[in-house]
Amino acid sequence: MKSEKISEAVVRRLPIYWRYLSELQRREVSTVSSQELGQKLDLNPAQIRKDLAYFGDFGRKGIGYDVAYLIEKIRHILNLDQQINVVLVGAGNLGHALSNYNAYLKENLKIVAVFDAYEPKVGTQINTLKVQPMDELYDTIKNHNIRIGIITVPEYEAQQVANQLIEAGIAAILNFAPIILKTPPHVRIHAADFTTEMLSLAYYLEEGKEDSTDGE
């Protein structure tokens, strides 16, 4: 199942399905149709059925999808039936804000260490974590089997931090710095840059109206 290649657009929708399914589960809703999902998530129901069909045929005609089962499936597809340790580099405002999300992450995806190059920040506390100096980065990543890195340092430091993360074996990076990182092909980078989101929103101010659902 995992050997089949899934498009990036689908992978990005899975957490969105998952989040809403989790909300349904909290409300003790046990089944949901692709129509309901589509309406709620502003996606085409046919697209949703196609996405979910990648992972096997879960839906039942006239009944819909079993919420608990679908959550479990998506959890498995996203590798979250194991614990994944995350490191955050850059203990500024954004770093603090993201660390606060840790409390919400019940999904085996945990920020387990925070680093900063700025000496006065080292030793300060972010929630339950103590900010560590950069010279402990390599060993901490190795010793805690950390697999994802979050970069929240300023633009001019981001590339160096990325290099250090990759050197220590990190293969997936969420980059909040507004630059395009140069990385080897085996490293997966997601850019989480708020200006990009803002700029694409601006497009819709004039257009405003209907949105199109598209494959990729």
Add this chain to the structure above:
Amino acid sequence: MKSEKISEAVVRRLPIYWRYLSELQRREVSTVSSQELGQKLDLNPAQIRKDLAYFGDFGRKGIGYDVAYLIEKIRHILNLDQQINVVLVGAGNLGHALSNYNAYLKENLKIVAVFDAYEPKVGTQINTLKVQPMDELYDTIKNHNIRIGIITVPEYEAQQVANQLIEAGIAAILNFAPIILKTPPHVRIHAADFTTEMLSLAYYLEEGKEDSTDGE
């Protein structure tokens, strides 16, 4: 040109093109090929040519795209040849971090007001802006012709804040709270939720291993 419907995926790629083109412009590079763009941005060059062709035929065979011209075109498409005012609600760590970006936004897209419902925060300073109380939200949005709202309040406050923004005429919202907002169809919502990015990154941890040469 603006009357043609452009898919959301294309609209989301435009700021990414734009950012890299701006980087080229700073380095005084005047032309770029779709191959170079593709390599740099990890996109298919044919996809890039197709995207840019939506807006007219800018590329010239053997020469490539004129960087300055393309920047101007994308700026126009994204409505950024006018000033767009933005309001931010929620002056916590994330709100602070986003306000700091204001310095980078030379693109006529400016956070001009910051609000918070928590009284001790009202009157404090975020960069050049003073945090305002929520009862000034409506008039401020009207008086400053604010068109985009950013929500960085906790999950349980987000829907109410969205309602207030929409009531005051905001038609585009960037929502950082980890909930799905209920909004009328004319309002454009972009969810900028870091957990979604993180979760989709996790997918690639297992996949990545398959083509990675260095074992763990």
